[in-house]
Amino acid sequence: xxxxxxxxxxxxxxxxxxxxxxxxxxxxxxxxxxxxxxxxxxxxxxxxxxxxxxxxxxxxxxxxxxxxxxxxxxxxxxxxxxxxxxxxxxxxxxxxxxxxxxxxxxxxxxxxxxxxxxxxxxxxxxxxxxxxxxxxxxxxxxxxxxxxxxxxxxxxxxxxxxxxxxxxxxxxxxxxxxxxxxxxxxxxxxxxxxxxxxxxxxxxxxxxxxxxxxxxxxxxxxxxxxxxxxxxxxxxxxxxxxxxxxxxxxxxxxxxxxxxxxxxxxxxxxxxxxxxxxxxxxxxxxxxxxxxxxxxxxxxxxxxxxxxxxxxxxxxxxxxxxxxxxxxxxxxxxxxxxxxxxxxxxxxxxxxxxxxxxxxxxxxxxxxxxxxxxxxxxxxxxxxxxxxxxxxxxxxxxxxxxxxxxxxxxxxxxxxxxxxxxxxxxxxxxxxxxxxxxxxxxxxxxxxxxxxxxxxxxxxxxxxxxxxxxxxxxxxxxxxxxxxxxxxxxxxxxxxxxxxxxxxxxxxxxxxxxxxxxxxxxxxxxxxxxxxxxxxxxxxxxxxxxxxxxxxxxxxxxxxxxxxxxxxxxxxxxxxxxxxxxxxxx
Numbered sequence: 001x002x003x004x005x006x007x008x009x010x011x012x013x014x015x016x017x018x019x020x021x022x023x024x025x026x027x028x029x030x031x032x033x034x035x036x037x038x039x040x041x042x043x044x045x046x047x048x049x050x051x052x053x054x055x056x057x058x059x060x061x062x063x064x065x066x067x068x069x070x071x072x073x074x075x076x077x078x079x080x081x082x083x084x085x086x087x088x089x090x091x092x093x094x095x096x097x098x099x100x101x102x103x104x105x106x107x108x109x110x111x112x113x114x115x116x117x118x119x120x121x122x123x124x125x126x127x128x129x130x131x132x133x134x135x136x137x138x139x140x141x142x143x144x145x146x147x148x149x150x151x152x153x154x155x156x157x158x159x160x161x162x163x164x165x166x167x168x169x170x171x172x173x174x175x176x177x178x179x180x181x182x183x184x185x186x187x188x189x190x191x192x193x194x195x196x197x198x199x200x201x202x203x204x205x206x207x208x209x210x211x212x213x214x215x216x217x218x219x220x221x222x223x224x225x226x227x228x229x230x231x232x233x234x235x236x237x238x239x240x241x242x243x244x245x246x247x248x249x250x251x252x253x254x255x256x257x258x259x260x261x262x263x264x265x266x267x268x269x270x271x272x273x274x275x276x277x278x279x280x281x282x283x284x285x286x287x288x289x290x291x292x293x294x295x296x297x298x299x300x301x302x303x304x305x306x307x308x309x310x311x312x313x314x315x316x317x318x319x320x321x322x323x324x325x326x327x328x329x330x331x332x333x334x335x336x337x338x339x340x341x342x343x344x345x346x347x348x349x350x351x352x353x354x355x356x357x358x359x360x361x362x363x364x365x366x367x368x369x370x371x372x373x374x375x376x377x378x379x380x381x382x383x384x385x386x387x388x389x390x391x392x393x394x395x396x397x398x399x400x401x402x403x404x405x406x407x408x409x410x411x412x413x414x415x416x417x418x419x420x421x422x423x424x425x426x427x428x429x430x431x432x433x434x435x436x437x438x439x440x441x442x443x444x445x446x447x448x449x450x451x452x453x454x455x456x457x458x459x460x461x462x463x464x465x466x467x468x469x470x471x472x473x474x475x476x477x478x479x480x481x482x483x484x485x486x487x488x489x490x491x492x493x494x495x496x497x498x499x500x501x502x503x504x505x506x507x508x509x510x511x512x513x514x515x516x517x518x519x520x521x522x523x524x525x526x527x528x529x530x531x532x533x534x535x536x537x538x539x540x541x542x543x544x545x546x547x548x549x550x551x552x553x554x555x556x557x558x559x560x561x562x563x564x565x566x567x568x569x570x571x572x573x574x575x576x577x578x579x580x581x582x583x584x585x586x
Contacts (some may be wrong), residue, residue: 011403012365016063019320020289027317028286032069035060036290036319037138038278040077041105041123044085045374046342048293048327050130054361055291055324057136064412072138073285078105078120079271081141081235102234102255106144120144130345134354137409143271155280157264159224159272161244162313166276167222169308170214173300196210214305215273227251227270231258235270276313279306283316283364290319291366294326325369330377348372351471353464355416356385359408363401374475382425391421419464421455427517428461428468430566433482434574437469445574449517482565484575485583489558493585496554503527503551504584511577520569527551559583 024033035056041046043258053074060070082105085097091111100108108119116122131138146152158164215224223239227249236255242248247264272280281287297302307318329343348357351374364370373381391397392405409416423446435441439458446461447454458465470479496504505526514523526536528547540548553563559580565571572580 007501011400013058013062013407018058020059021063021068023320024288028287032071033063034077034286034288036073036285036287037073037221038077039127040080041120042080043123044084044342044344045123045127047348048345050345051327052291053131053136055366056289058362058407059289061411073141074138075141075143075281076124077143079147080105080106104144104228107233120181126344126346130349132454133349134358135416137413147271148268152280155284156225156272157247159276159313160264163222163224165313166224166309169305169312170216173305214275218237223562224273225270226273229253229256229258230260230269232256234332270483273303273306274308275305278302279310282310282319285312289321292325293324322366324352324366328369329489330371330373331376343374351378351467351475355408355418355466359385359404362407363404365401378471379426386422386424408545419462421460422464423461425464425468426567427570428465429472430468430570431574433566434484439462448515448573451516482492482560484560488583492557500530500554503531506530508581508586510583511580515577517573519568520572524568
């Protein structure tokens, strides 16, 4: 039996695994542990939605490491209604696709040019590929297939028979008043209340299922089931009557005027409303653990109401369900899949390796929000990741950090693919920037980083090199790219004072002896020290730091016509010694 990677005192994943195993043994001894996620392919499935999967995945994987059998269910909510047309989807004309609002997602055409048969399959495909790359093991369940095959027929008939009980549960929240109105929810002060309200509004806007109707508002009574129209396929239907004995249901469609009488004991073209559907599935699948977003966890929301419906109507038990916080992107607002341009896991995996992306979700507790960097911050993030790897290797890492690292680089099934020579991401990005992806130039520069252990082939630096190149070409604005001068800046060279000329002489004089990444680092930081009459290894002072900044700015202006740029040692290696000498006036 595999051992847990850490103690329960230090690692949130292990703590949840302990609770889930204990609960599973209490409820269903000897059976596989069931954890669950739900994803609606209503548009691009973004990095916020990924937390819905990664939270139970990490817990399930820890349970597998301990030798237990686990089923991680991912319910593709592809039988949900098409709520609105997302912005900015290539191949989608908003006016045309608006006509499909109200249909099941699997009945909506895929964007023009797609290789997939419908809207849901189009957006599922990218997420499926990303989950495979991330090492997520799961059982996928199409809710279209479940409902249209009649899998839930018994549960639907049961819900319709007990519709008054369901309505009573829902009514407790429809009429609930805020007992802390004077101060705000939970007794919070007005300013705190404002922040809570804004978060909840954002959450509601970003959720597909959280704000679905609950089946109320029907003049003929409450019905927790909604048919899709037999003529136009939309769910803009109104149940006008239902007979428990015969299961005969009458409905009319407010979209096209179609009316139909069906028997629910035979009819498969409809679904339970969300606040009933979710707890029904908890009971049906025997789910022990399923997290939910903030939008599902406030009073009267799906998770809270579902806990009562699963117990009172379906004779089941609510899962252990931690709330998870939002995931943001550096420089972007909270993600909503109904908006265009929202980064997806596939987008992130183009610029970062899978273990790094896994680590971002593993190192934070579910209720802690965090951001994923698509801007310059990704370089610092990679530095932090590499530093963690060194601490793991030399045994100086803290237990919780070791656990997060272990969960990032491997699953119970084995190690994830990694880069053989993980050179610093910022170095690879700088080289990719300067060389514009030219492989011969890239190999020349990278092979000179460490002359005693030179890189012999670019594949040694992949896939990290490819991710850095993708980041440079897709995320760095053209005006921020580095363009090395073709000719020396004679005007600037001619205007230098004695100290400026001497600094360039010292640099050029030391090039050959320092031609490696470490050597050039020592050289460029040492020149201002020598000019100040100090030794190259002297401790920096505020005055010395100012002199170094001035020297660096001079080099950047002479090499790339800007005051800043890639790290100078990397830039010098990339430009090459001969060209450096020419541009610096040698």
